Amino acid sequence: MSARQWAYLDHAATTPLDPRVLQAMLPYFNEDYGNPASVHGYGQRAEAAVEAARANLAAHLHCASHELVFTSGGTESNNLALRGAALAARQQRGARHLLVSPVEHDAVAKTARALAEQFDFELEWLPVDGFGRVDPADVARRLRPETALVSVILGNNEIGSLNPLAEIGAICRERGVPLHSDAVQAAAHLPIDVSGLQVDLLSISAHKFYGPKGTGVLYVRQGTPLLPQQIGGSHEEGRRAGTLNVPLIVGMAKALELTKNEMEEQGQRLRPLQDELIQGVLNAIPDAQLTGHPRERMANHASFVFEGVDGNALLMLLDDAGFACSSGSACKTANPEPSQVLLALGLTPQWALGSLRVTLGRESTPEQVQALLSVLPALVARARQLELA
Ligand SMILES: *Cc1c(COP(=O)(O)O)cnc(C)c1O
Numbered sequence: 001m002s003a004r005q006w007a008y009l010d011h012a013a014t015t016p017l018d019p020r021v022l023q024a025m026l027p028y029f030n031e032d033y034g035n036p037a038s039v040h041g042y043g044q045r046a047e048a049a050v051e052a053a054r055a056n057l058a059a060h061l062h063c064a065s066h067e068l069v070f071t072s073g074g075t076e077s078n079n080l081a082l083r084g085a086a087l088a089a090r091q092q093r094g095a096r097h098l099l100v101s102p103v104e105h106d107a108v109a110k111t112a113r114a115l116a117e118q119f120d121f122e123l124e125w126l127p128v129d130g131f132g133r134v135d136p137a138d139v140a141r142r143l144r145p146e147t148a149l150v151s152v153i154l155g156n157n158e159i160g161s162l163n164p165l166a167e168i169g170a171i172c173r174e175r176g177v178p179l180h181s182d183a184v185q186a187a188a189h190l191p192i193d194v195s196g197l198q199v200d201l202l203s204i205s206a207h208k209f210y211g212p213k214g215t216g217v218l219y220v221r222q223g224t225p226l227l228p229q230q231i232g233g234s235h236e237e238g239r240r241a242g243t244l245n246v247p248l249i250v251g252m253a254k255a256l257e258l259t260k261n262e263m264e265e266q267g268q269r270l271r272p273l274q275d276e277l278i279q280g281v282l283n284a285i286p287d288a289q290l291t292g293h294p295r296e297r298m299a300n301h302a303s304f305v306f307e308g309v310d311g312n313a314l315l316m317l318l319d320d321a322g323f324a325c326s327s328g329s330a331c332k333t334a335n336p337e338p339s340q341v342l343l344a345l346g347l348t349p350q351w352a353l354g355s356l357r358v359t360l361g362r363e364s365t366p367e368q369v370q371a372l373l374s375v376l377p378a379l380v381a382r383a384r385q386l387e388l389a
Contacts, residue, residue, distance in 0.1 A: 007323045007368040011208075011300055011361035012157050012185060017251075018210040024254040025212065028247035036244050037235065046246050053253035060260050061202075061219060062193040069218045069239045070249055074184040074205030077218040078107040080229050080240065081180040081201040082151060086115050088225035089148035089178070098123045099142055099150045102344040103132045103159070108151055108182055109340065121148065131293035132159050132345050136167040140175075147177045154197075155186030158328040158341045158357065159292030160301030162186065169198025178224055184208050184216075188259060189267065189298040200224045204256075206248065210362065211255030215248035262362075270299040270360050273369050277302045277358060280373040285380050291342060291355065300360040303328070305347060306380050309354030312336075314383040321375050326357045354383075 008016070028049060034042030036050045051065070058065040071077045082098075089095040100112045102125040116123040124142060126134050134152050143150070150172050155162050165181055172179040180201035183192055188209040194202055200221040207213040220226055220239065232241030278290055287307040306314070311327035318325050328339050338352035358372065 007364075007371065009358045009360065009364065009368065009372065010324050010326045011188075011364075012357060012359035013326055014207050014213065015188070015210045015361055016363065017212060018255060018258060020258060021211055021251045021255045025247040025251040028250050032246070034246075036246060037233065046244075049250050050244055050246055053249045056253040056257055057217060060192070060256050061204075061217075062195050063219055064222065066237065067194075067220055067222055069220055069236045070244055071216045071218055071240060072214055072245075073216040074105070074182070074203055074208070075107040077184075077203035077205065077216045078105070078180075078182055079111050080218050080226075081203060081220075082108060082111045082115065082149065083229050084226040084239075085178050085180065085201060085224065086121060086148045087119065088227045090119075090121075091227065092225050093146075095146045095148035096121050097144050097147045099126060099139065099147055100124070101126045101128060101134050101152045101163070103128055103156055103161075103341045104151065104153050105157055105182055105184070108153070108180075112151065126152070128344055130345055131296070132156055132161045132291075132341065133293060133296065134163050134168065136164055136171055139168050140171045143171070143175050143177055147175075149178050149180060151180040151182070153185075154181045154183040154192075154202075155189065155298045155301075156292060156341070157185045158339060158355075159303050159345070160297035161292040162190075162296045162298065165197045165199065172200075173198050178221075185298060185301075187256070189263065189300060191260060191263065194219050194221070201226075206252035206255055209255050209259040212248045212251045215245055215252050217252070266362060267299045270364070273360055273364065273366060274299060274302055276366075277360075277369050277373065280369075281376060284373065284377045288380075289347075289351070291345065291347075300364075301357070302359070303355065303357040305342065305351045306354040306356065306383075307351050308387050309380060309383045310387055311353055311355045313386050314354070314356060314379060317379045317382060318376075321379065323372055323375075326359070327355045328357050 034046035036047035054065045098121050115121040178200040181199045182203050184205045187204045202219040205216040291303045338349045342352035
């Protein structure tokens with residue numbers, strides 16, 4: 001990384017670890033190293049820490065402690081939710097239809113495709129509007145008695161849009177079909193209430209809200225059939241085997257608590273910066289569009305497409321100028337294919353290849369937004385010339 005790198009504007013990819021979270025974790029890397037499954041005092045101390053973290057997370061998510069399963073992050077939570085619930089629904093009631101939004105993170109989209117290809121599920125993609133939002137009426141129309149699972153992302157990582165999840169949840173609940181939501185991005189910006197949202201399964205990941213990488217949670221509503229996907233010891237009530245990662249779990253609970261406490265204040269601080277960024281880009285750059293909904297979006301998220309631009313070339317120009325941004329999803333960098341999410345909005349590949357995502361966070365300043373706006377028009381123009389050359 002160059003020494004001039006100074007503006008980190010990629011909080012949807014990951015966030016810096018909050019120093020208060022690091023402090024909370026440290027004892028569990030050092031003196032309190034016990035295995036929470038052990039009977040002795042070392043084990044008891046570790047177990048007490050894990051159960052305190054679980055209770056704290058449950059209070060913030062509005063569920064019971066035993067409805068939370070610790071995982072290795074958002075990817076594993078999504079895999080466990082889709083595979084575990086789909087395979088259980090097939091085993092218990094012969095259900096083999098999956099209903100999934102077309103704007104999911106790859107951890108959902110590719111898992112759904114794998115279920116179709118390897119386990120013979122019938123995968124149906126829901127329609128979305130031009131902002132990437134699912135209409136609850138479309139869910140109602142497409143639900144079948146043999147639908148195994150519905151999955152709809154809450155806050156979109158690439159385009160920032162929020163889905164009307166509570167309405168979708170009410171429909172799925174009435175029809176008796178489990179609903180999963182990937183709330184990995186949304187958890188940093190919205191209070192997540194799993195009972196209000198009426199979801200049965202919900203994924204979160206600590207490193208998207210200033211916690212450590214490699215740890216997450218899957219909420220599993222009591223009574224939701226779920227086949228474990230990782231087998232071994234009887235950890236997590238048989239739902240996910242493996243010794244619990246005590247320090248990371250402690251850190252995740254602390255990180256969510258701090259995020260919840262500071263969410264409103266951060267939202268009020270970020271909204272005006274988001275507005276300035278979006279208006280500044282649309283006013284100064286020709287052939288530019290905002291992607292995602294103008295209002296129903298997360299407070300830190302600004303995403304665009306520029307016609308006739310190679311998104312990766314633009315990212316490198318930005319990096320040289322000292323700005324760390326993204327083309328959409330961190331996992332898609334270096335992939336010349338246009339994003340499936342952007343194509344689902346109805347954009348042509350010519351537009352979709354020129355994507356830019358700027359995601360603000362706690363350390364982002366008005367000066368950084370101003371500085372970005374002062375260089376971006378010229379960098380987009382340069383990227384366009386590169387395309388023509
Ligand atoms: C980051 C992200 C994931 C993956 O989470 P990891 O903890 O990095 O595996 C899944 N879904 C969304 C929406 C994300 O933003």
